[in-house]
Amino acid sequence: MEPSTTGESAKSHRNHTIKHHSLHSQLHVHHHGILSSTSILIIIISTISVVLVLTIFLIIAMLRRLKSSKNRGSCRDLSSCNTSKSVAHNTISFTSSPDVNGGCLYGSNLGHKPPSKYKGVQVFTYKELEIATNKFSASNVIGNGGYGVVYRGTLSDGTVAAIKMLHREGKQGERAFRVEVDLLSRLHSPYLVDLLGYCADQNHRLLIFEFMHNGSLQHHLHHKQYRPLEWGTRLRIALGCARALEFLHEHTIPAVIHRDFKCSNILLDQDFRAKVSDFGLAKMGSDRINGQNLTRVLGTTGYLAPEYASTGKLTTKSDVYSYGVVLLQILTGRIPIDTKRPSGEHVLVSWALPRLTNRDKVMEMIDPALQGQYLMKDLIQVAAIAAVCVQPEADYRPLMTDVVQSLVPLVKNLSSVSSTGSSRFMNQSSPRPM
Ligand SMILES: Nc1ncnc2c1ncn2[C@@H]1O[C@H](COP(=O)(O)OP(=O)(O)OP(=O)(O)O)[C@@H](O)[C@H]1O
Numbered sequence: 001m002e003p004s005t006t007g008e009s010a011k012s013h014r015n016h017t018i019k020h021h022s023l024h025s026q027l028h029v030h031h032h033g034i035l036s037s038t039s040i041l042i043i044i045i046s047t048i049s050v051v052l053v054l055t056i057f058l059i060i061a062m063l064r065r066l067k068s069s070k071n072r073g074s075c076r077d078l079s080s081c082n083t084s085k086s087v088a089h090n091t092i093s094f095t096s097s098p099d100v101n102g103g104c105l106y107g108s109n110l111g112h113k114p115p116s117k118y119k120g121v122q123v124f125t126y127k128e129l130e131i132a133t134n135k136f137s138a139s140n141v142i143g144n145g146g147y148g149v150v151y152r153g154t155l156s157d158g159t160v161a162a163i164k165m166l167h168r169e170g171k172q173g174e175r176a177f178r179v180e181v182d183l184l185s186r187l188h189s190p191y192l193v194d195l196l197g198y199c200a201d202q203n204h205r206l207l208i209f210e211f212m213h214n215g216s217l218q219h220h221l222h223h224k225q226y227r228p229l230e231w232g233t234r235l236r237i238a239l240g241c242a243r244a245l246e247f248l249h250e251h252t253i254p255a256v257i258h259r260d261f262k263c264s265n266i267l268l269d270q271d272f273r274a275k276v277s278d279f280g281l282a283k284m285g286s287d288r289i290n291g292q293n294l295t296r297v298l299g300t301t302g303y304l305a306p307e308y309a310s311t312g313k314l315t316t317k318s319d320v321y322s323y324g325v326v327l328l329q330i331l332t333g334r335i336p337i338d339t340k341r342p343s344g345e346h347v348l349v350s351w352a353l354p355r356l357t358n359r360d361k362v363m364e365m366i367d368p369a370l371q372g373q374y375l376m377k378d379l380i381q382v383a384a385i386a387a388v389c390v391q392p393e394a395d396y397r398p399l400m401t402d403v404v405q406s407l408v409p410l411v412k413n414l415s416s417v418s419s420t421g422s423s424r425f426m427n428q429s430s431p432r433p434m
């Protein structure tokens, strides 16, 4: 029995083993079935996620492309592309100082953006400018300065322009050309003479400016053939120039130092509104070393701040000093250095400074052509501004914003007085016939 039992048991064991084996293999097959469907699920999920992520990336890339192509489309000329940031900044900042409305000064909206007819800085060929000036004929010469000859010309679209042909020799001329094109294609203000275009054809270097019908302040103050400017016109010019420097110093990033601010660089339009020109010597604040520019002394004798003339230390306060000299010219009708005058009166600033804060002496130093046109309190105020601008200590000179703030009420008052009919403030200011 035993063996049979053993035989049965062995059989049953074998059966069990077979059963177990078949169960195991069943289980095994079943187990394999579960694994492959999980892997399929994982594969499907990961494929879907990869496709999803790729699609999101693609959409983002397409949106970016669309945006950048839009920006490129709105930026038609080089100057506007390079400078949109600066122009935008200036546009915003410009609104910050008070404006005088009512047509007595400049329309308050003028400073907010370039004029609507503004076409950007154009590139001209030499041939085009030859045609505009009738082959640079002598009869079209309107001025002759240190850097070149200025011609009146008519461009092909009929615009009358001032065309400055720069002297070819010297590095300074080339630098002046580049600085002027670079700065003026970025800066737009109703207080700066607009650059319409330039020509860099072979070795010709020309700058094309908006034409300023009444020439320079220098002519109107110091050339006998012009009728003397009236007090009201002088005050408006003083405010216009102050706004120009305020714009350069305080509303432009980085600040721009004009470096050659003087009466011959203040031009007057048909309504005797002042605009500042000649940026060939200008320095940008970004050129600074330790907060100041140490530079070669360039500019015009009689207008140079003492610290700049003696050490080359150039700051925006150097322009403030030059502005003070111009204000003294406006008040006195004198030129900055006049060796024909008695000794002690050669240098305008040295002669004027001790007199500016003395009521009686201020009256004595005023341009005789202005007699009876001004209010005493206005005269004293303008004299005080001039005094503070030309003081030897640069740090004590005011910011141009302060000068603007001081002049605005005087000009405002001027227009209210003139609108009530006071003949003292009526403006004529057309040049006498030559
Ligand atoms: N945009 C303009 N519109 C009308 N006249 C102008 C214009 N630009 C210059 N002029 C005339 O040309 C003259 C000469 O200008 P220019 O800037 O060449 O010399 P400057 O200012 O007299 O001296 P500097 O070379 O030292 O600046 C001016 O005084 C002005 O009469």
Ligand SMILES: [Mg+2]
Pocket (backbone or CB within 6 Å): 145, 264, 265, 277, 278
């Ligand atoms: Mg000039």
